[in-house]
Amino acid sequence: MEKLKDEKITFKKNNRINLREVNFNEILEILPIKLRNLLKNISPDLINEIEEIRLRVDKPLIINARGQDYFVTNDGKATRIQHKIIMVNKFDVDTSFQLVTNYSAYALEEEIKNGFITIKGGHRIGISGKTIIEKGSVKTIKDVSGLNVRISREKIGCGEKIIKYLIESSDSIYNTLIISPPQCGKTTILRDIIRLISNGVPQYNFKGINVAVVDERSEIGGCYNGVPQKDIGIRTDILDGCPKAQGMIMxxxxxxxxxxxxxxxxxDEDIYALKEAINAGVKFITTIHGDSIEEVCRRNNISELIENKAFERIIVLSNRPKVGTVRKIIDYKRNRVLNDMLLFDRGDFFAT
Amino acid sequence: MQLKIVICGILLFSSSVVGYLFSLRYSLRVKQISYLQNSLKGLETEILYYSTPLPMAMQKTACRCNKSISGIFDETFRLLNSRNGYSIEEAWKSAVLKQINNTSLTKEDAEIIIGFGKDLGVGDKEVQKSHFRFINILLDEQKNKAVYEQNKNGKMCNRLGILLGLAIVIILI
Structure with a gap:
């Protein structure tokens, strides 16, 4: 066991994967004083592994860490037994919601419509409650009853194994499509690839080039007040919360x-904008939900692009054996598979 | 004799000044309600048209509005910006209660202003708009009351001051 641990550490060092440390104060700032003081008492080990904090009206405060749910006792200890635990009331949720929105729900109408708000540090707060519908679409959420604080941890360096397959010349890359089922880390990989293209990769003699990102759901950059909270490189411009098709052309x-x-x-309009980009001589990297090329080809609009060989590289991700596994990197023009082994990205080593 | 006249003069003058000071409270209240309405209009503009976050909007309003009531906005800004987990309602309430003594506003005014904090910043812009309209109506009402009281009590205080001075002078003579 001891040996295994050591090995993992050396792997991490070798591959320069680094989990950026989360500033927990940024998260405490959106909680009411009562909960804030309780969470301060929780052991730092657990805090470092918190993935979610859930606040629901008249339900216990739940912390999700290490894949398990923890309650918090009255004296601020994490426990798994429902005994003398802290309950969240309406006032707590309302106050948290005000703090999340910086007391300005009116300034975040669009975000509230989408059901989540990004706060400083790139963490996302999911909102549930009573929706108000106007003309068939959600106008706003009132009477917020549940908040889900999702703590975001970047995996800087996870794209380094892939980037060499994407570099065309010292200042150009191949058009790339990342195919992935949900929850396989495609946004994480995309973000890191963006960072590498933007910063440059000296070991492959690749100079950094200007990258523009359209971040419709604020997932890539995790923007707060328009400034990306995640490392997406020094030559990256980001349009936050903008519809993709419009944003790309802009x-x-x-x-x-x-x-x-x-x-x-x-x-359809995304595909149209992509074609526009191809005509303008701009390279692109994008992702799509799917299991394999064949499955993606069943969608009419995409299959046209794939058949025209608009994509020069296609990366297929999988969550087996582990989240973020790169199953295949395909040179689509020459129709050949480039990588001969599975690559892990969220994990940090090659699987043989 | 001359000394007597001088002392009587001083007595008359000071009692009418006291009367005037009493009446000033009424006229200041009218003015301050107007100032408050104007600054709330400014706050509304910040919220509806510039989507400024509330703490910043409070600060801007505090800078722009009349000194006599700017304390309320300034204090709210300070509390909200400290990010100590206050809700808007709490911050606004404590700011109003703290600053109301520096103004000529009455307890009744204060209660209305505190009530305004309950829905401030909550909901979308339409909600905010109707909310501002509502507080404006309430303040208009208060202003009418204040004007009425100013006409009634303010003038009375003024006259009472002079008359009281005269009465004392007559008694002394």
């Missing part, structure tokens, strides 16, 4: 990017 016109990156294309 960026091509305004920021003269060499590469455009977006998450989860699928609608």
């Amino acid at each position: 960026l091509i016109r305004s920021m003269s990017p060499r590469v455009i990156a977006t998450d989860e294309i699928g609608r």
Whole structure:
């Protein structure tokens, strides 16, 4: 066991994967004083592994860490038994909601419509409650009854294994499509690839080039007040919360990017904008939900792009044996598989 | 004799000044309600058209509005910006209670202003808009009351001061 631990550490060092430390104060700041003081008492070991904090009206405060749910006792200890535990009331949820929105729910109408708000540090707060519908679409959420604080941890360095397959020349990359089922880490990989393209990769003699990102769901950059809270590189411009199709065309016109990156294309107008980008001579990296190329090809609009060989590289991700596994990297023009082994990205070593 | 006249003069003058000071409270209240309405209008603009976050909007309003009531906005800004987990309602209430003594506003005014904090910043812009309209109506009402009291009590205080001075002078003579 001891040996295994050691090995893991050396792997981490070798691959320069580094989990950026989470500033827990940023998270405490959105909780009411009562809960704040309790959470301060929880052991730092657990705090470092917290993934979610859930506040629901008249339900216990639940912390999700290490894949398990923990309650918090009256004296601020994490426990798994429902005995003398802290309950969250309406006032706590309301106050937290005010703190999350910086007392300005009116300024975040769009975010509330989408059901989540990004706070400083790139963490996302999911909101549930009573929705108000107008003309068939959600207008706002009132009477907030549940908040889910999702703590975001970057995996810096997870794209380094992949980037060498994407570099075309010292200042250009291949058009790339990342195919992945949900929850396989495609946004994480995309973010790190963006960072590498933007910063440059000296070991492959690749200079950094301008990247423009359309971040429709604020997932790539985790922007707070328009400033990305995650490391997406020094030559990256980001349009936060903008519809992809519109954003791509805006960026091509305004920021003269060499590469455009977006998450989860699928609608017809996205494809149209991608074609526009190809015509403008801009390279792009994008992701799509799916299990394999064949499955993606069943969608009419995408299959057209794939058949025209618009994508020069296709990366297929999988969550087996582990989240973030790179199953295949395909050179689609020459129709050949480039990598001969599974690559892990969230994990930090090659699987043989 | 001359000394007597001088002393009587001083007595008359000071009692009418006291009367005037009493009446000033009424006229200041009218003015301050107007100031408050104006600054709330400014706050509304910040919220509805610039989508400024509330703490910043409070600070801006505090800078712009009349000194006599700017303390309320300034104090709220300070409390909200400290990020100590106050809700808007709490911060606004404690700011109003703390600053109300520096103004000529009455307890009744204070209660209305405190009530305004309950829905401030909550909900979308439409909610905010109707909310501001509502407080404006309430303050208009208060202003009418204040004007009425100013006309009634303010003038009375003024006259009472002079008359009281005269009465004392007559008694002394």
